[in-house]
Amino acid sequence: MKNKHYENRLGITGWLGGGRWGVERYLYILHRLTGLAILGFFLLHIFASSARMYGPENWNAAMQILKNPVLKVGEFLVFVAFAFHALNGIRLILIELGLAVGRAEEPIFPYKSSINNQRPLMVVAMVLAGILIAFGGFNAFFMSH
Amino acid sequence: METKTQKKYNITVYVRRFDPDKDAAPRQQQYTIQIEKGLTVLDALNLIKQTQDPTVGFRFSCRMGVCGSCGMLINGKPGLACNTQVLDVTESALTLAPLPNFSIIRDLVADLVPMFGVLTGVQPYIQRSDVEEMENPTREYFQTPHQLEEFLQFTYCIKCGSCMAACPTMATDKEYLGPMPLTQAYRYNTDSRDDAADARREIVSSCHAIFNCHYAAECSNVCPKGVDPARAIQLMKKDLVLRYFGLRKKKCAHVHEGPSQSDYKPKIEAPPFTVDQ
């Protein structure tokens, strides 16, 4: 009988949540996705910005390509990912270094947990990320430079 | 005499069924029951078993949130069937499934044995270097109420596996220790009477262990006992980082030295064994 157990791991869909999950669950998967996106951008960025060592002609040619409106929007999306990842990252650093989860306490129903301790921080971080993204969008599309 | 009549609700219960002898994969079976306020999910399952289908398999024991046998996925959220009331979850459709991230033995019964294996691995018991004192204690070990408070919350764990089922890392990573064993490792590491924290730290700081927790916080969200595994794990990370920089040193409780004039109770002899050794 032992071999006939049915394997029931959720797999990648388990990362995405989708049941009656909390907000932090979705921040976790967003943090992961934005992290991968930024890493992908960063690897390109190393090579693109290395064009400066070949002198002004090559540099200006490289910059001309980046003026493409599609890439301009892409750049803004990277900024959105960066702003979220940075602000959520500050929250996660404070939590994971044990500074924002509170001390162990006697559980009394209805249970309060470390989630309640970090919730104000989460709200502040997300509001700041929203402001930063709005400011970045304004700067990218409405300012001339 | 006037009898109080309660409002009745018709609930459709969808139960994930799996019979290892017949089914290749789990299937869903539907039951309709009539319930009233106060009925728990476990009561609903017992009602189905008594009146409609005696073959439904589920596990329970204490019926009061103490034993941790009846953990299951209730409308997509892990929890204990015995301390979840049906009407708190739904007034129409109740979906029950075995805890995910464990293999299914049958119907709603998940195989928790691997979890207990990992738990044993983190040595969840007090160990001391003064073996003689531990085996034949002369007096109690010193522990202040404050020291007790540091780990008391984590002793309430009943090992129901709800946190393991909710954890996103557990969903893919077979080697991950999981929130429950990590919390128990922290519970014994923080116990001022314990002397084996270094060995446990070695285990929890390996690959596929504490640093694969990214605070999705789902374990603390679903814990039916308010144990808050996510908090224990983050506090343990803090401890590991402080020790990495040498900012926190080893400490272990000593035998309590009471006031010199106090009397100590004589050692109580253990009763004789009632079975042959």
Place this chain on the structure above:
Amino acid sequence: MKETAYWTWFIIAAIVILVLAGLHMVVMHLPALGVYNPASGAATDWQNVAFRSQHQFIAFTYIILLAAALYHGLYGLRTIVFELGPTKAFQEVFTVVLWIVGLILFGVGAYADLAAKSVGRVL
């Protein structure tokens, strides 16, 4: 203990990135403030780029930021890949591969940073 060291430096790298990438954003996207942008116009105009390429502090922080971002990003990637449940052998090889890839990318970026310094001086 090795994983504790990896993770601790991952967090330290995150803090370094937070400061330096924040500065990088101000320099590159708010040229009107004039931070390390002596010429008017875009931060990517050659005059500004050449000025920054020659600037000791900027050249130094670029290398630090490059190292921190590569370490932070590749450790994050490693964590995600490990959680997908690959075999032990794959995990060991993958760690070595990431170290090599990271060092090569660091070499490329650092070389560009130092080479651009001399280009900026010539012009």
